[in-house]
Amino acid sequence: xxxxxxxxxxxxxxxxxxxxxxxxxxxxNRVYNYIYYxxxxxxxxxxxxxxxxxxxxxxxxxxxxxxAPFSAYLYRIAHNLVANWHRDTKRRQVLPFDxxxxxxxxxxxxxxxxxxxxxxxxxxAAVRCLPPERQHLLILKYVExxxxxxxxxxxKRTEGAVKxxxxxxxxxxxxxxxxxxxxxxxxxxEV
Amino acid sequence: MSERDATGSLFAHGNxxxxxxxxxxxxxxxxxxxxxxxxxxxxxxxxxxxxxxxxFVSSLGRELVHDAAYRIEAWKRRRRSITIxxxxxxxxxxxxxxxxxIVYLNSRSRARAEAGAGVQES
Numbered sequence: 001x002x003x004x005x006x007x008x009x010x011x012x013x014x015x016x017x018x019x020x021x022x023x024x025x026x027x028x029n030r031v032y033n034y035i036y037y038x039x040x041x042x043x044x045x046x047x048x049x050x051x052x053x054x055x056x057x058x059x060x061x062x063x064x065x066x067x068a069p070f071s072a073y074l075y076r077i078a079h080n081l082v083a084n085w086h087r088d089t090k091r092r093q094v095l096p097f098d099x100x101x102x103x104x105x106x107x108x109x110x111x112x113x114x115x116x117x118x119x120x121x122x123x124x125a126a127v128r129c130l131p132p133e134r135q136h137l138l139i140l141k142y143v144e145x146x147x148x149x150x151x152x153x154x155x156k157r158t159e160g161a162v163k164x165x166x167x168x169x170x171x172x173x174x175x176x177x178x179x180x181x182x183x184x185x186x187x188x189x190e191v
Numbered sequence: 192m193s194e195r196d197a198t199g200s201l202f203a204h205g206n207x208x209x210x211x212x213x214x215x216x217x218x219x220x221x222x223x224x225x226x227x228x229x230x231x232x233x234x235x236x237x238x239x240x241x242x243x244x245x246x247f248v249s250s251l252g253r254e255l256v257h258d259a260a261y262r263i264e265a266w267k268r269r270r271r272s273i274t275i276x277x278x279x280x281x282x283x284x285x286x287x288x289x290x291x292x293i294v295y296l297n298s299r300s301r302a303r304a305e306a307g308a309g310v311q312e313s
Contacts (some may be wrong), residue, residue, distance in 0.1 A: 009313070012271050013259070014263075015263060016263070017256045017259035017260035018246075018256065020255060020259040021252055021255060021256040021268050024251075024252055024256075025248075028243065028248055028251070029240070029243065030254075031244040032210070032241070032242075032243055033240055036241050037238065037257050042243075042244075045243070046243065046244075046251075047248050048245065049251070050251050050254075053251065053255055053256075054255070054258065056289065057255060057258060057259055057262065058262075062264060101232070107274060116236075119233065120236065120237040123233055123234065123237050124237050124238075127234070127237075138201055138234060139238065140239060140240035142234050142235050142237075143239070143240050143241075144240075146241075156295065163300055167227070170227040170231065171227065173230060173234075174227065
């Protein structure tokens, strides 16, 4: 059976609760990941994910398809909620990044990587100091593993603008976070 | 040193400086690219997808579907109410127009009759 298209689901969600349930299942992980990496802890990620979907549900009747994927709409809601969360709680400096590290299965590997862990903590801290738009780009690229074209759709930019923003983000991140990188052996990642 | 030799020497010096600068720029760019690539690798390691707990996902899913059903029902009720109100207003307007037309026609015929009586009396 062919997968129901996003547009059909959105239209259906205005009339049938199950359709909204399917939209939720399709996007819950993405929204959760986005919020998790913006807030740094599971409790707030769960709370804000729930609020994102409830807000989307509240306004789904007025949603108009303008060519952007539905995820862009959800990310916009999530972005606003995260911005409010940062403003209200002012937790930016005391985020439990151990949480982030523990969350990944890869972090369960042998402790020979303790140094790496520290570097990753610092890197994540540096990422979270970036402007929201750049954090969003990095999350879409590395967590969601979207292509530049997909990121461009979500962020409502051109693909070239995404490439350029990505490049500038890496440069500023590098300046912000002076890593002792083994650059010579690595190949340049295709942007 | 002749003027020609001096000019040649200056040209050669200028070329050599330009080449050095270009080489320096190329080295810096290569170093930038390598550092950026290394950083991209680190980011890829650090930004791993996470999964929300299954209990959270299913519980939120149930709540949302329940809430969606309630909202959709509310929308439908509201839409029905709007339809009924619109129909009622439409019906009232029709009746009012009909009454208005009757009153107008009545008054016109009365006016005509009075005008006709006035002519006969004169």
